[in-house]
Amino acid sequence: MLRQNLQQKLLQKLSPQQIQFIKLLQVPTVSLDARIKEELEENPALEDLSLTNMADPVEEYPDRDPDDDNFNKEESGSEEFDEFNIDEYLQEDNLNDYGSKYDQNGDDDEERKEMPIAIQSSFFDNLQNQLDLLPLSDKDFRICQQIIGSLDDDGYLRRPIMSITDDLAFSQNVMAEDEEVEDMLKVVQSFDPAGVGARDLQECLLIQLRRKDINIPVIRKAIQVVEHYLDEFTRKHYEKLEKSLNLHDDELKEIVAEILKLNPKPGDSSEVNTKQMQVIPDFHIRNSDGVLILTLNAKNAPELRVSRSYQDMFQHYDKAAQRDKKLKEAVQFVKQKLDSAKWFIDAIKQRQQTLLKTMNAIMHYQYDFFLTGDEKNLRPMILKDIADKIGMDISTVSRVANSKYVQTEHGTYLLKSFFSEAIQTESGEEVSNKEVKKILEENIAKEDKLHPLADEKLTDILKDAGYNIARRTVAKYREQLNIPVARLRKEL
Incomplete structure (x- = not known):
């Protein structure tokens, strides 16, 4: 049985302006410029003062404020707009596709210079080029192509030969035996x-070893180790290798050094990564005689303004005595672009204020670290600590910290790296777990590589220093620092 009833519900919804601000807040400085350019292309009512050739309106009218409504009203009656024809405006610009026309006519071809991109052969292209040079039959050529296409990105063939034989039969109608695929x-x-x-x-x-000169004794021994004792080698059971192969320490060192020269992932070696991550700091912290001074990167504060011509155009249309359908569409279009430009500028300004407010709270919370650059001076700090200080939500602090960098005299850091958990010492004092990791890293760096420190020994060292933590916690911190277990740190 169907029934109709009324219900009242309280729902929390974000306005378009709030969504725009949230998206801008999490954009790092390196991507902000592209986001602003995108908005400038989409909205002709938005202007970048650093790119325009127009004179500064304050210099043109030094006695009047360009944001004053009376100022706009006086200028709206100029002859320039009296001669403006609304029909010509509607014919020149398609209201439904303004962005595409603006992109086509906005810039000259000479000005739209693009960065050249280096064309580089990929790993699979390199293999295909080598295959093309071989005098193979059509069948063998297609088998090799299938094998190359079955390789993983690291250069390994992890598919069974039988599966490749089936793929050739079903997808390419090539009937091949497993032995033929093995030969190819x-x-x-x-x-x-x-x-x-x-x-x-x-x-x-x-x-890789068999491509070298196998007449060299070290190469022959290295082949023997890899072929029969690879498990002992990877586990660094060097004593067992010496006994099994009747080797001296110096001989084993040469063999180990030869094997370590080999590339375990040949596919990765052919790829040259031309895209390096560019880190542009969002903040700068300067030490002026013991006083820290925080500044925001100038790229975060673009010189944007609402187009004066669009403001005057809207006032001119809005005061028109007669309004037909075309004129109403023009007024609606111009108003929409003006509102969008104002919202974007407000969102950029709000982004600047939020960034500065959050970073200022982080700087004062970690003041000793920014003065010295010593990680041992980092205080335990979580997102809630900063959120409470600035009176904002934890999610806002998280968006700021996640992809923003700060440049100091001691290096450039990701804001997220300043947040850490607290560990209580024997004296009851709370310290950052980064301090414990730093001490752990220092002890491992200066250990005797012939007898590396086990996790139990590292736990005892930390306890002697006043850090009462469990062995499993030491193991967790060691793994987070990408440090292998003691057995794998052993050297000859």
Whole structure:
């Protein structure tokens, strides 16, 4: 049975302006410029004073405020707009597709210079180029192509030979035996970079070693180690290797050094990463005789304003005595663009204020660290600490800290790195876990590599220093620092 009833509900919804501010807040400085350019292209009512050739209106009218309504009203009656034809305006610009016309006519071709992009062969293109140079039959060529297409990004072939044979039969109608695919795999394994097409780490290392001069005793011994004692080698059971192969310490050192020169991921070696991450600090902290001075990167404060011509145009249309359908559409369009420009400028200003407010609270909370640059001076700090200080939501602080950088005299840091958990010492004092990690890292760095410190020993060292933490916590911090276990840190 269907029924109709009325209900009242309280729902929390974000306005379009709030959504725009949230999106701008989480954008880092390196991406903000592109976001502003995108908005400038979409909205002709928004202007960037650093790009325009127009004279500063304050210089033109030094006695009058350009934001004054009376000022706009006086200028709106000029002859320039009296001669303006609304029909010409509507014919020149398609209201439904203003952005595309603006993109086409807004800039000259000479001014729209783009950064050239270096064209570079990929890993698979490199293999295909080597395949093209071989005098193979059509069948063998297609088998090699299928093998190359089955390789992973690191250069390994992890698909069974039987599966490749089935793929050739069903997708390319090529009937091949497993032995033929095996033979063509050896052809692919002869390609550069050495080790490509291997089915596991052992085969990858053996391919690279066998390409060297096997008459050299060290190479022969290295092949023997990889072929028969790879597990002992990876676990660094060097004593067992010395006994099994009857080696001296110096001989084993040479063999280990030769194996460590090999590339375990040949596919990654051919890729040259031309896209390096560019870090542009959002803040600068300067130490002036013991007083920290915080400044916001100038790129975060673009010189934006609402177009004067669009403001005057809107006032001119709004005062028109007669309004037909076209004129109403023009007024609505101009008003929409003006509102959008004002909202964007307000969101940029609010972003600047929020960034400064949040960073200022972080700077004062971690004042000793910014003065010295010593990680041991970092205080335990969580998002809620800063959110309470500035009177904002934790999510706002998280958006600021997640992708923003600050440049100091001691280096450039991600804001997120200043947040850490608290650990209580024996004296009852709370310290940052980053301080514990720093001490842990220092002790591992100066350990005897012949007898590296186990986690139990590291726990005892930290306890002697007053940090009462469990062994599993030490293991967790060691893993977070990407430091292997003691056995794998052992050196000859």
